[in-house]
Amino acid sequence: MNNNDLTNRFYYIYRFIVIVCIILCVRIIYINVVEGEYYSNIANDSIYKDITIPAPRGEIRDRNGILLAGNKPIFTVKISKNEIDRLGKTDKQKKEQINIIALKLSNILIKNKEKIEDTLPILIQDSDYKFTFDEDIRKWKELNKIPLEKTAKESFYIIVENYQKENGITLNSDLSVVEVQKILNEAGIYPPISVKDNMEFTRQLDKEQWLYKYGIQDKNISAKDAFIKIRENRRIDETLTDLEARNILVIVDAVESKGYLQYEPALIAKDISQKTVALIQENRVDLTGVSVQVEPLRYYPQGNLASHIIGQIGKISSQDEYFLEDERYSKSDYVGKSGIEYIYEKHLKGTNGYEKVLVDSAGKKIRDIDHKEGVSGNKIFLSIDAKLQKVAEISLEKTLKTLQVGGVYESKWGNTNMAGATKIYKNANAGAIVALDIKTGKVLAMASYPSYDPNIFTNGLTKAQYDSLQPENPNDPLSPKPLFNSATMTAVQPGSIFKMVSALAGLENGLDPYYSIQDKGYIDLGGGAVYGNWLWNQSRQTQGYENVITALKDSNNYYFYCISVGYNFATDQKIPMGDMKKGKAILDMARKFKLDQKTGIEIYEVAGTVPDPKVKYEQKKALLKDDITEKMKDKFNDITPSSNEAEYKKRVDTIISWIDENPSRAEIISRLSNLKVKSSKLEEIADLLKYTYFMHADWTTGDIFNMAIGQGEHQYTPIQIARYISAIANGGYLNTVSVVDKLVNKQTGEDTFIENERLRVELSNYGNLEYIKQGMIDVTDEGTAKDIFSKFPIRVAAKTGTAETQGKIPTKDEVNYYLSHLDYYNVDRSEVLKLAGKIKSESKYKYKEEYYIKSAILQLNPRLKLDNLDTFKETYSDYSWFVAYAPYDNPQIAVVTLLFQGGSGGHAGPATRDVIAQYMGIYDGEVKLHDEKDDLKIKVEQTEENKDKITTYTLPTQQTYVQELYSQPKVENKPSQEVAIPKKEEPEIEIKSEQKTSEDKAPAENEQQQEQPASYEDEGVIFDESNTP
Missing domain, CATH: 1.10.150 (DNA polymerase; domain 1)
Known part of the structure; x- marks a missing residue:
């Protein structure tokens, strides 16, 4: 081959390459410039998405590993729009196909009485069409006694005002609306109101969004017109009834609500039976896109047990949207709403798994890419003992129900008559018991009655369940509230259980523990202010000579009146002790025990109130302002509020300012006359001002007397009192209270123990506590609780308390x-x-x-x-308190019992005794707990032919879930140290006392002296449970 041929050949090859390159360049330019947008859209239309596989919440167990909150496997029915859309090419065909499948599926579920996840917000009842949005707002207002015309903002502040009144507290005015809402939520109150920007009912916002989804712009459209439009739009067969059409729309709406998340299957029903699963499997050819999955459902195997500690869960609502900032959460998640479930939400929340899929721009799944299982949340071990908790709850309920009928509390340790001398305490229907580890401050048991079953919140409330959670009498602040934890959220007067503080204040101020004061029955301060000992008021008897130990034993009011002001009224002499500073020494001692502060427990609590003369003055002044502003409207000769509002306000303010001077009655009449008050009203208004307000605005001797015996302005919670009693028993150490023992990291297995802070009460002589403890042991040996503990084999130090509740019900x-x-x-x-x-x-x-x-x-x-x-x-009955610790010689457990309207303090004693008996291992009854293994079985049915035979099926499930069983060795329920049951011994401290004139058997001490929020579904009704109060 010559060179010319070779050159020609290369030339042709070169030309061919150049031409190909030119063609490629032109094509590239054409694709990028001319069709660039088209291909860019194709690339963008293919997107990777994750379908969430829900992870189980972390478990909550007691100190011995008994499951209190776990997860059980349930069958769920879901439907995938992706698969259904493949059955049709046009929009019309797709809608018709999903209608056919939805009708078939709904018929199966209804036939088997399964609960469909019905969130369609249009109800049809007796040809009446209603939006559930509007109905929910109306019903919520009616339940909360809110006028129907009130706006969301007005309704919110009515709820806040009612909460403050019912709990006797005043929220800080500096709190933001969001902070106020959080306080309400922690108290189990969930107003269905969005506080962002302009306040709106959340259901109204939901309505507008839902209508917009179906292209309906008219916010005022009727429910019937909206239903007709949506039915036509969805091409539902005209031969079907509206109820059948609605059943279809329930499923269609669940699917359409996914929006651009069509690759995620929509939940249609959960916790269905195996029988229903089998029917779905048999009809799978006609149920394209329908699948059955096994998922975890939160459950509480012990039911009501410790419900106020554990708390409840609910759907994420508008006030919980901050959770969505955490990538572990989605809008459909359930989160903790109260208790440990709320406080430890971030620990209990697991890390969801996922199924990674490729979807197109419409959200339709193209293919599966990857898969990863979820990781459950961390475990939490509480400090409570489940069996001790059970006994506390049983004993509390038994006490209240016995009181209501005036019956007898029966026990091997002795029966107790629960009827009062002149009445039966039929309104004793609420109370609390708290048991603390004296050395550590850990909660061993905490019962509040009535309680609730948190299981009802995990799958939607029925109307009956929702109603059962509401107060029987919404106007009565003491009406039982199942969601309310009285142990940490109810602060009331302590009565005589406060006398240990008064006694210790006297001892620390130089009072000789053996200094005797003769009980004269009563002290007359003049002006009709008479303060009697309880025995004198009851039977005109006295209790002889009392010292600090015997006064605690006998709960002698007269003694504590005297030491509160450092004056012996029996001998008309000053008591040889330091200055009690008009009772301030007692108030300071109460603050040393932090009775004005929270205990530090993890769950929601309120702080108690130590009386403060300044607070009393301001409260009296505020009451005067409200009262006199209303009463003076028609009392002036020349003006009314409507005729001259500025002048009316000026005169009222002038009258109120006189409280600082407390002028004489004659001077008040003269001043009122100068302000042109009608002459016929001068004496009436003067008496109101002088004797109702001016004379009682300052801190009086009567206030000091009442304060010293635990009446008046004291307000403490049972959990606070339990910490105070523990400090007396353990030598003066105040522990931060905790109900959590440890957290266990699910992934690493690492334990994190919750340590309590421990500080000692500041005393000049800690030996003074021994006199207090001696007085408390004498209460059970020979005092007001003698009969309750006379047959009990363990020495228990105790104190009874009766606190007055004023007013009518x-x-x-x-x-x-x-x-x-x-x-x-x-x-x-x-x-x-x-x-x-x-x-x-x-x-x-x-x-x-x-x-x-x-x-x-x-x-x-x-x-x-x-x-x-x-x-x-009816008149309110008194609060009944009983406090105790045991064993006396080796204190380990402190128990406090509070009964609302329980009458005598002694009525709370038997329940306290039973809790101590269970802790010491001598309880006289069997304590049964639910076996968690029973709940790991998926729901099954019995056949009609053989009700003893369980029918099983092969299940077409897509996922599996297995409840993890706890395998830690069981810890026996017994005291931290071996305690011998001792015989009663002689007191360790010599008691110097005079002969008593009262009988050995002491009745209860006297009262204060008077100087003065889930979804409920029922028959188609839907209620968003995340917004229930």
Whole structure:
């Protein structure tokens, strides 16, 4: 081959390569420039997505490993839009196919009485169409006694005001709306109101979003018109009834709600039976896209046990949206709403697994890519003992139910009559028991009655369940509230269980423990202010000479009156001791025991209140302002609030300012006359000012007396009292209270123990505690609790307490109550209603309806006083307290029991004794707990032919889940140290006392002296449980 041929050949090859390169370049340019947007869209349309595989929540167990909150496997039915869409090419065909499948699936589920996840917000009842959004708002307002016309903002502040009144607290005015909402949530109150920007009912926002999803812009469209439009849009067969059409739309709406998450299957039903699973499997050819999966469901094997400690879960609501900042959470997740479930949410939340898929721009799945299982959350071990908790709850309920019928509390340690001398305590329907480890401050048991079953929150509340959680009488602040933890959230007067503080304050201030004061029965301060010992008030008897030890044993009020002011009224001499500073020494001692502070327990609690003279003054002044502003409206000769508001306010403020001077009655009358008050009203207003407000604004001797015996302005929670009793028993050490023992990291297995802070109460002589302890052991040996512990084989130091509850019990329907007694009030019904309407229309502020009725009655009959209106109502009974620690010689457990309207403090003793008996291993009953293994089985049915035979099926499940069983060796429930049951010995401290005039058997001490929020579904009704109060 010559060179020319070779050159030609290379030339042609070169030309070919150049031409190909030119073609490629042109094509590249064409693709990028001309069709660039088209191909870019194709690339962007293929997106990797993760389908969440839910991880189980971490378990909650007791100190011995007994499961309190875990997860059980359940069958769920889901439907995938991806697979259904493959059955049709056009939009019309796709809609028709999903309608056919939805109808078939709904018929199977309804036939087997399964609970469909019905979130379709249009109800059809007796041809009546309603939006659940509107119904939910209306029902919530009615349940909370909120006028239907109130806006979301007005409703929110009504709830806040009611919460403050019911709990006797005042929230800091500097708190933001979000902070106030959080306080309500922790208390189990969930107003369905979004506090972001302008306050709106969350259900109203949901309604607008839902209508927009179906292309409906009219926010005011009726439910029926909306249903017709959606039915037409979804091409549902016209031959089907509206109810059948609705069943289809329930499933279609669940699928469509996924939006751009169509690759995720939509949940249709959960916790279905094996029988239903089998039917779905048999009809799988007609149920394209329908699958059955096994997933974990939160469950509480012990039911109500420790429910106030464990708490509850619920769907993420608007106030919980901060959780979504954590990538582990999605909008459909359940999160802790109260208790340990809430406080340790971030620990209990597991790390979800995922199924990675490739989807197109419409969200349809193209293919599976990857798969990863989830990791469950961390375990939490509580410090409580489940069996001890069970005994506490059983004993508390037994006590209250026995009190309600005036029965006998039966026990091998001795029976106790629960009937009062003159009454039966039928309203004793709430209470609490707290048991603490004296050395560590760990909670051993904490019961609050009534309680609730947290299982009802895991799968939607029925209407009946929701109603059962509401107070029986919403007007009564002491009405039982199942969601309310009385052990940490109820602060009330302590009564005589406070006397140990008063005694210790006296001893620390130089009081000789053996200094004797003769009980004279009562002290007359003049002006009708008489303060008697409980025995004198009860039977006109006295208790002889008392020293600090015997006064605790006998709960002698007279003794504590005297030492509170450092004066022996029996001999009319000063007691040889330091200055008690008008009772301030006692208040300072209460603060040393941190009775004005929270205990530090992990779950929600309120701080108690140590009386403060300044607070009393400000409260009295505030009450005066409210009272006098209302009463003076028609008392001036020349003006009314409407005729001259500025001048009216100026005169009222002038009257209020006199409280600082406390002028004489004559001077008040003169000043009122100068302010042009009607002459006929001068004495009435002067007496009100002088004897109701001015004389009682300052801290009086009577206030000091009441304070010293635990009455008056004291307010403490059972958990605070338990810490205070523990400190007396352990030598003065105050422990931060904790209900959590340890956290176990699920991935590393590492234990994190919760250590409690321990500080010693500042005392000049810790030996003074021994006199207090001796007085408490004498209470059970020969004092007010002698009969309760006379047969008990373990020496227990204790103290009884009876705290007065003032006032009358409101009725469920206050308006009806007042209107039904108009004959007694001597007023005409039509005039009352007319005047009430006038007062309401002229009122600057909005009040409950009964306020206007009462105001009208009082105006129509000026001779009536406010108290006269409540003549026919029942009177509140006293709080019953009992505190104890055991064993006396080696203190290990402190127990505090509080009974609402329980009458005598001794009534709380038997329950306290039973808790101690269980802790010491001598309880006289069997304590059974639920076996968690029973709940690991998936729901099954019995056949009609053989009800004893369990039917099993082969399950077409896509995922599996197995509950982890706890295998830690069982720890026996027994004291931390071996304790011998001793015989009763002689007191270690010599007691110098005089002969008593009272009988050996001491009745209960006297009272204060008077100087003065889940979803409920039922028949188609849907209620968002995350927003229930």
